[in-house]
Amino acid sequence: MADARQILQQYFGYDDFRPGQAELVDTLLAGRDVLGVMPTGAGKSLCYQVPALLLPGVTLVISPLISLMADQVNALRESGVPAAYLNSTLTPAQQSTVLRRAAQGQYRLLYVAPERLDTPAFLALAQRVPIPLVAVDEAHCISQWGQDFRPSYLRIPDFLRQLPARPVLGAFTATAAADVRADIAQLLGLHEPLTLTTGFDRPNLYFEVQHPVNKPAALKKLLEGRRGLSGIVYCATRKSVEEVAALVCGWGFDAACYHAGMDADSRRRSQEDFLFDRRTVMVATNAFGMGIDKSNVAFVIHYNMPKNMESYYQEAGRAGRDGSPADCILLYSPQDVRTGQFFIEHSRDADEALDEETRRTVLERERERLRQMAFYCATTDCLRHFILRYFGEHTQGYCGNCSNCNTQFETVDATIDAQKIVSCVYRLAERRRTVGKALIADILHGARTERILEAGFDTLSTYGIMQEMPVRRIRYLLDRLIGAGYLSVSEGEYPVVTLCPRSDEIIRARGPFIIRVPQDMAPRKAARAEAPSGALMDALKQLRKQIATRGGRPAYTVFTDASLADMCRKLPENREEFLSVSGVGQSKADKYGEAFLACIKEHLSAPAN
Structure with missing residues (x-):
């Protein structure tokens, strides 16, 4: 047996x-x-x-x-x-x-x-x-x-x-x-x-978080560096899927789109176009990808932050399934948090399977998951360490294969700036007012928006005291203060920033507020650029495509890119050696061995240029 x-x-x-x-x-x-x-x-x-x-x-x-x-x-x-x-x-x-x-x-x-x-x-x-x-x-x-x-x-x-x-x-x-x-x-x-x-670590995956001022421009730059590679771009809403897909196609990429609002035939065509490599980029909501075992996905880009780490890691994990290097990149903006909060507050309304008490408990857990996801986007520590720690694993705290590990950080004393931010929240509290993070940053920067002027926030003593600092940097410091427990954020669809017991430590400067500020990161080539290439790999891919087209199935179901790369390394000359290639079983050897061995033999016998 x-x-x-x-x-x-x-x-x-x-x-x-x-x-x-x-x-x-x-x-x-x-x-x-x-x-x-x-x-x-x-x-x-x-x-x-x-x-x-x-x-x-x-x-x-x-x-x-x-x-x-x-x-x-x-x-x-x-x-x-x-x-x-x-x-x-x-x-x-x-x-x-x-x-x-x-x-x-x-x-x-x-x-x-x-x-x-x-x-x-x-x-x-x-x-x-x-x-x-x-x-x-x-x-x-x-x-x-x-x-x-x-x-x-x-x-x-x-x-x-x-x-x-x-x-x-x-x-x-x-x-x-x-x-x-x-x-x-x-x-x-x-x-x-x-x-x-077994452990949650996927060593072949590179993790990166960007905080771009212009998301479309950041996405275009990422895709330009990965042209010809297969990848997924995840968006939070159906509307953003359609908008981003139109942009990507306008930039000259073969992109498909997928969301639950499309009719079944359209979704099926988009999925098949991506699986059969007729389209190299899929722009989709999280409705796409569950169970899609496409082995040659070289990158997963999140255009918006998911609402929890479980979803993010599952979606990002659709890259590099054959073990090849792959990129997982998240483009973060503060609006992503508000979108996640909206989805959470409305997702359980129609869930009749839960009683009221359980629904409240589940809601609080989902809010905490969203907070942890936002902390991931803000951390200056190793991203892989953050993910693994979230799932209960201990690591050394440095992986060398994420954007934080590959970025130079400057340690700065931000005590004075922190005092200004907490003081602004304090002055608002004196007037019995609470506002969100974006409005606090605008007040400190001295913006003259209709909302600020109508509320009289321009008369606060802290109005405009950080006008020389970019709003983006003020938001960064505010997130650091919240993450360190010096300020709190309320629950609900419209969260506001409030004082907490530790706020007094900042106001009275009982200790320095030291943070790490990222400097420019060195440009990084797409991970798959390092994958095996050359005349033989191209010939094997062409043969695979011909076989898959005749059979009416995706090319990766014939052999994965990892199997083709192993053929390039081992150069098998007979059936026994062909069976030693990773991913080649007896059934596939029977079906395809003769054709692939002939292709390899032809390559080896071809005269060198």
Whole structure:
């Protein structure tokens, strides 16, 4: 009987498991439940796909992501694994065909949406066929404390109780803090699970935060340095997606756009254009990307700040999934915080699954997540360290692969400026007035706006006392004071700045207020510029494109860029050597080995120029 590593090599083309995968696979095969927390791109899918090929019957994979089902099933079939999915995109006749073939034992994996579990036809199938393993993907969706709670996930335990025999359960998620992990285990009813967090670090990802005065200009500069590379630009709203997509196309880039307000056909065309490399840039809201396993995404740019670190890391993690260097860049502006606050205040209004007390608790957690996301955008510490610390990991505090680690900082004594800012909040409080950060900065700078003049703020003693300092620098100092706990920001849709117990320390200058101010960062080339290139790589990509076009599928499902790069390094001359290439299993060797070996041979025999 084959073992797990043989299956890994035979079907997926890898010689060994990544960290954590083998332990999760072996535990499931031993009949024990697992909870695997692994970052996007770390290989969660293999942790249940490999056991599925060693266990009798059909393994169920419960996922909320329709696009993920189609993508993973196509990739599995390409690797020689019999698999299918069952969701609302199939016609009734197609659904009947899948149910019939599943009953006949033709599949090893069957992907289903949680809404499908309590339908009579599917329940009848589940009670008739052996189900040794149920894998719950995106398991954080069952927790109301998670960033993406979905009430439909609460149906899973009821479904499991109706099965003739309890299967082994595997719960998998990319991002889950300790309270969410506990919630997953309790709500799914995991039996003494092995809980394994492989670590959230993705060393191949470069992180950067910019605070541009002109976002469109900053975005254009970033895209110009990455022309020809595949990437995603995330925007916070549907309107901004359409505006940014129009700009990007106007700059001469092949860009598609995607948001939930588009009709289904338009979304499908945009997604396929991006997956099939007909468009190199996707401009989208967070409605795009869940479950999209496009391996050659070289950059993810956030045009707006997401409302929590979980969402940011999951979206940024769609870059560099094949292990190649990739860039994750966030363009921050204060308006992003206000947009996030608006979404939070209105997101739970229609959530009937939560009682009032729970809704308030969830709301406060979402507000705290937004604060942490804003702190990430403002920190002068290592960005990777900030992310990993947020998820409960300890690091040395210097990664050498983020914008903060690669930026020179000047340490300055900002005590006098800090006193001016806190004094302004104090003078406003004397008049029983509270305002937001933007208005405080305008008052200190001496702006003569209608709102300032009508409210009489131009008569404050602190009006215009920082007129020589750019408003942007005043905002930077104000954010530092809030982050250090010398000022507070209220909750709600329209937050205001208020004094707090530590404000007195600044006013009375009980200690210096020392901050780090970033200097200009050296220009940085796009990460993928370092990826293997040359005549052979170009020839292999062209061959891959021809094969993919004939088969009507994305090129990366034939071989990833990482596999092609490994071919360039190893230069295999026969089938045995071809099987040693990363990502080449027996099924793909049978289908494509002859063509790719011939291409490599032709390259090696060509006369040197």
